[in-house]
Amino acid sequence: MKKKGMIRMDNYQRSGLFHKVRLPFQITDYGPQPLVVDIEEITERNRAYRVALWTGEHLQLTLMSINPGESIGLERHNVDQFIRIEDGQALIQMGDSENQLTFEERAGDNDAIIIPAGKWHNVINIGAEPLKLYSIYAPVQHPYGTIQQTKSVL
Template identity: 55%
Template sequence: MTGRTRTMDMIDNGPNPNAFDIEEATLANDDYRRVVWTGRHLQVTLMSIPVGQSIGLEVHPDNDQFLRIEGGEGRCVMGPAEDQLNFQQDVSDDWSIQVPAGVWHDVINTGSEPLRLYSVYSPVHHAHGRVHPTFEDAEADEESGEDEPPAWTGHELPQWTVGPVR
């Protein structure tokens, strides 16, 4: 992959300052979810949703979420309850989705290739640097309590060092 970001080489160096080509990294990502940066109040993840699958119907009571589609086609559904998903929108390259805290939501891959997107959470929602190759891996981590934000996201930040991310 000459000229492309290899997501397997990316590390979550948060809360250190960071910059990378997010479109390139998103399109290169094959993992269901990969946390690529964790700050005290904000977190960035890359996602790749296989054909016919979805991110999974969910609600984040305390997190606003921004998603941007970089590749593929899908359908976004949202609503006040899991049986009241009255907002529906087809989405594709360059579309963004804004999910307010407390709103049920899902993004379903309706296309013929993986749906590639990135997500920004505020406040932090996942464990620092966590990589979930599949939806099932993500579910298992959440059920076991292994996918919790680091303690420092609610407290004093650790000392950081300036340096580039591989």
């Protein structure tokens, strides 16, 4: 049974338990309301560099689309981060300092990357198509409602 306030976004009906929401749907920040979403489809449809899909008190889900040859840029967060690649090929780099990235691994479709708090890291699109991924931060990393169309726009 659909709970009051729950948002259901998918392109198919499941046993009549949820109302069908037709595509296209708006990619926006649905937090802190309950959300059920086809994460693979919405991640692959996202064309913005970064958009917050759900921001709660202690957790945030963002979608990213990184163009071929581009990267997220070398960065470090004070929070743990989970990244899942839905589509594309990436080079993952991590290390204890920005000048000493001792971890380097290729990643692709359906791979997950765990980045501990305090680690310098970069995700580089090494494929020919946009790299589609989602990222989970705990706690929240970006302001509620973040929509960043390109890397250079904050």
